[in-house]
Every structure is written in C-alpha cells, then in structure tokens.
Amino acid sequence: MIYLDFAASSPLLPSVRTELFRAFEEEYSNPSSAHKLGRTSAEKIENVRKILADSIGAYKSEIVFTSGASEANNLAIKGYVLANQQKGKHIITSSIEHKCILAICHFLEKEHGYEITYISPQKNGIIDSQDVIQAMRDDTVLVSIMHVNNELGSIQPIEVIGKACFERNIKFHVDAAQSYKKIAIDVDELNIDMLSISAHKIYGPKGIGALYIRDLRETRIQPVIHGAGQEYGLRGGTLPTPLILGFGAAVEDPTIENTYTEVNNLNCLFRTKIIEIGGAINSPDIKCIPHIVNIRLPKFDAAHFVGTSDFLCSQGSACSSMNIEISYVLAEIGLNFSEANQSLRLSFGVDHDFKNLLSLLKKFIELKQYHS
Numbered sequence: 001m002i003y004l005d006f007a008a009s010s011p012l013l014p015s016v017r018t019e020l021f022r023a024f025e026e027e028y029s030n031p032s033s034a035h036k037l038g039r040t041s042a043e044k045i046e047n048v049r050k051i052l053a054d055s056i057g058a059y060k061s062e063i064v065f066t067s068g069a070s071e072a073n074n075l076a077i078k079g080y081v082l083a084n085q086q087k088g089k090h091i092i093t094s095s096i097e098h099k100c101i102l103a104i105c106h107f108l109e110k111e112h113g114y115e116i117t118y119i120s121p122q123k124n125g126i127i128d129s130q131d132v133i134q135a136m137r138d139d140t141v142l143v144s145i146m147h148v149n150n151e152l153g154s155i156q157p158i159e160v161i162g163k164a165c166f167e168r169n170i171k172f173h174v175d176a177a178q179s180y181k182k183i184a185i186d187v188d189e190l191n192i193d194m195l196s197i198s199a200h201k202i203y204g205p206k207g208i209g210a211l212y213i214r215d216l217r218e219t220r221i222q223p224v225i226h227g228a229g230q231e232y233g234l235r236g237g238t239l240p241t242p243l244i245l246g247f248g249a250a251v252e253d254p255t256i257e258n259t260y261t262e263v264n265n266l267n268c269l270f271r272t273k274i275i276e277i278g279g280a281i282n283s284p285d286i287k288c289i290p291h292i293v294n295i296r297l298p299k300f301d302a303a304h305f306v307g308t309s310d311f312l313c314s315q316g317s318a319c320s321s322m323n324i325e326i327s328y329v330l331a332e333i334g335l336n337f338s339e340a341n342q343s344l345r346l347s348f349g350v351d352h353d354f355k356n357l358l359s360l361l362k363k364f365i366e367l368k369q370y371h372s
C-alpha cells in the first residue's frame, strides 16, 4: 500500500514514537499532583508549551492544550463570541473552511442568532482579501479564515486580512491545521489573535492539539469543557502528558522543514505528468503548499478508486450510504458533480518517493485505457 493521505493524518516520526512510548511508560502520574512525579511531568508539559509558543512567536501563557484542531476551533469561535456578545453578533468566515468551522457557525446562527457572512473563494480556491474586508461591519466580532485549505492546499491571504482586522479592532482566528510547520507563522507579524493547530497533521499523536490565544489572561473566553481549573479554567480535564510530550517532539523535529524542497520538486513533477496524461489540476498553480494537490482525470471514478485501490488517498466528494454529495470545496470553486467525482486529493509526506507516484501514474493510464 502506498500512503498519499498525509493531510488527513500522518504516521509518527521516530523521534515522536520514542518520546511518546517513553512517556506512556514513565509519565503516568497526574501532572496536577503535588508530589515529585506529578511536578516533573508538569514541568515537561510547561516546556512543551514553551516550544509551541516559540514556534509561532507567542508567549507560553497564551497556549491552551486541546484534543486537536476541531476542539481548538470550538474554543476559539464559540468561546470567544459567546463571552463577548455585547461586541456584536456578526462573524465572517469562508465557505471553504473545514467542516468543523462551518458546523460551529451553523450552530451559532441557529442557536444564538449570530449572522455569518460566508466568503466564497475565487476559482483558484483562494479567498480575495478585499471580499473579507468589504464584509467587515461595526458589529463584526470575529473573522475566522483558514491558513491552508485541506482539500486544495490553497494558501489564504491571512496577512492582509489580519492587518485589516487589527485596524478595525476585530478578533482574527486562523485554523492552521494544514499550514503549521509547512509555512512559517508569526502571530504578531500576521496579526493573528487565535490560532488552531493539531499534532497528528505533523507526525505527532492523535488526540492532542492547541489553541493560541493572544493576551489570554485579558481575553474573555467561555470554556467549552468546564472542569477542575486546568488550562487557565478554559479546558477542564487531566492533561494527557504522553500526548503533549509527543506533540512537543513533533514540533521540535526538523524533518518537515528539511524535506520541503524535495516535496515541492515532487509536486511540480507530478503536476506536469498529470497534465501530460490528459488530467487537470484543481489546486491553484501558485499560493499552494506542495504537500497537497487536488487532481481531476477524465472519466475517472474517484470514489471507486479510493475505496478499492492500494494507493491511499482522498476523494473530492463525501459519500454516505444513502446519497453521494459532492465536496462543498470543489463545488465552491465551480466544479460540477461529475468533475468533482473525477477528483482526487493526494497529499505528500516526509517519506516521499517519486517511484510511488510513477506507479500511480501508470495505474491512471491503465484505467484511462479501460474507460475509453
């Protein structure tokens, strides 16, 4: 089997595995305990908090551990807007955010009377920053725009949007699940107030992530999980020491950064070959991370391929047993039902090998001959 689905989740890096397994064996006490073992684990957790903070130009007191990016997004959006209702009830986001952001926004619309403006992308999958700026109003309490789209790899203009939010005193949240460690992020330079990240997208363990909150102690946030005061009272529950230490090892490991150029070369070559065999690229030509490419092949049955092939990748459309729904992201960039069903998302990782992609191309050519 050949794994080409790193944007969905990634295997553990060796350094992460070593630290994770060590911590599962040794760091079993409750890090809130006052005894020696508890205090040692708590210190190590604080060290990871600092590693995370340093990686985005933040203070360690601004990092809250969560179970992943979905929970971080919930804490950022629901937590902030529900605690600041007097500031206004208008939110701006995009129509191609991850499903969890859209679900949070639908919940706020339905249950709390918020008005949400969903900005559509341009045909290349990139949001026009001017569309976001024009949608800003006096009662806009939050703008939430993802850094990199998970289906297309398109990079959004968060620097321009962040500046506009700063000038208008509007909080700016960024879902960086797909960009963290692939694009350098400095929360001050980009004027980001809240940033969501997830360990399993960067070869860390599943079930751990974090939310950066600027000036956390001065910011009113409603907890999403009430508990015994952990994480500044914002996120109750015993901290999962091994997962946090594994997350820290993933952040410190330079493999993602060190393999960037090779992944980029592989992506460029693969795109060229796809065009040569009569396919098309749904991802943008520029402003796209090299780790994700969304392709389209004529007469191709992506659902069948994903379900049966030994090349493990994702489909552009989401299927349920009752009906086939096309991917809302591909629909938003103008693809019709059959084009979306001919689309595949491939995502590349650190153990890339062009030979694997050549065998995938060979498979595509065989399938093309079969269909014609």
Ligand SMILES: Cc1ncc(COP(=O)(O)O)c(C=O)c1O
Residues within 6 Å of the ligand: 007, 008, 067, 068, 069, 070, 071, 098, 100, 146, 148, 149, 150, 175, 176, 177, 178, 197, 198, 199, 200, 209
């Ligand atoms: C852009 C984006 N946001 C959020 C998530 C959810 O992350 P997690 O699995 O850590 O909750 C994902 C994962 O697919 C993602 O790609």
